[in-house]
Amino acid sequence: MSVPPEAAPAPRIVVADVPASRGASWLGGGFAIFRAQPMAWIALSISFLVVLLAVAFIPFIGPAISGFLEPVFFASFALAAHKQLAGEKLEVTDLFLGFRSNVRTLVNLGAILLLLRIGIAFLMGAMGFPSMFESPEKMTPEDVANALDGKLWILAFGFLTVALVTAAAWFAPALIAFHGMSTSHALRWSLYAMVSNPGALAVYFLAIFLMFIVAFIPWGLGLLVALPTLFASTYVAYRNVFETPPPAAPAPTAPP
Template sequence: MQVLTLPAACGWRWLIDGFRIFRRNHLMLTLLIISYWILMALVNVIPLIGPIASTLCIPAFSVSLMNACRNIESGAPLGAPLLFSGFRSNLRSLLILGGIYLAATVGILAVSALADDGALMQMLLAGQKPDEEALASGSLLLATQIALFLLCPLIMAYWYAPVLAGWHGFSPAKALFFSFVACARNWRAFLVYSMAMLLVATVLPALFVGLLVALLPDGAALLTVLLSVSIILVLAPTLFASFYVSYRDVFVATENDA
């Protein structure tokens, strides 16, 4: 497996090509993603076990959605069973990746707790509202900054790891290593990709909503809700498809690959 170093402009093209894949079978891809969200929400309802089980299964579901995008690009059919296709190969490695991600996230939150006495951890894990003292003192903001700083290398290691384990049979450690190296080599493309997502997901919708409020003040609330739902139903499948496009562009199989 060879990791390519791509120019920065590829980051914008990932999003564009992701939208093209979405347009080729927008209904089924959106249905699969919504089904994934509903299933994860139902599992999370189960006390204690639910959040742990859902996190462990995220890598397998990630492979399932990558399978869907690959099928769309190749013209293969899509169906509801495809949502669970990621559980059919190298499931042990995928579950281990989910466990590593869960343990690393909890560890990062534990480190951030040194700055705010655990306010951020309690808010994210238990849904407990932070007290006024943590907000006023800025300790919650400091803890959030620490957590984001430590999450960055974790996300880089995890970005491609599920598909490397699920499609190529990499061990969890090897998948995490190759994913981190791929992201580090292509940091320029990922920077442009992040800026493109920020522009498409927040800046442009905010400008459009502001225009609606100015032109149609009476129906602005309803239009804002409808616009937000529409953006989510288009943007989420596009982002999942762009993940696949970035993998397709960054990784190239070699003759030595099994």
């Protein structure tokens, strides 16, 4: 167990240093949660995609709002998994559990992550990555290949940077939902958890990547399993890495 230096006294949590192999079990735990109530999780996942897509189509501000709300929904999935493991039945309305408390903090987290992604995109452009989306309907595969010639390293840099930002903030929605942390405090703890468990997170994200490759093979039908498994696994990972320390042992009583 390890605690970051100068940690605030509340919430009383510690970060577990887990082995790299544990990352795969997080995804397995997510699948176990999905398998217990599969139809409910499929309904939650489809509803999430429909809501996010509908919001994204709002002119001008839609994509930004979708980015702001993403952590709110991820908090909802963690809360839904917690509710299920407590023995309760899930409902489609559980998709909005994250809106019931700390929603402003979660939206702030979404705004920060969106700004970071936009900043990475601008940085890639400054490094020479071509803008291919101004008139994509006019571009042929040959045009795309020519535009990317010698620029794939910038694409790899952007992908890696976004992945690191995502990993650093992966636990933040659950920390806000379950511990009432501020946005900065949740990001600090989430980043510390990533630094403490790089192997487990690397295995976890590799397992997610492989799962989605397999999910797309049967005409994408595997996404009905992959998406709920991913969403539920966020709670499993959080529970495994962040543990509430046991209460201090009572002081021994003086002999009579």
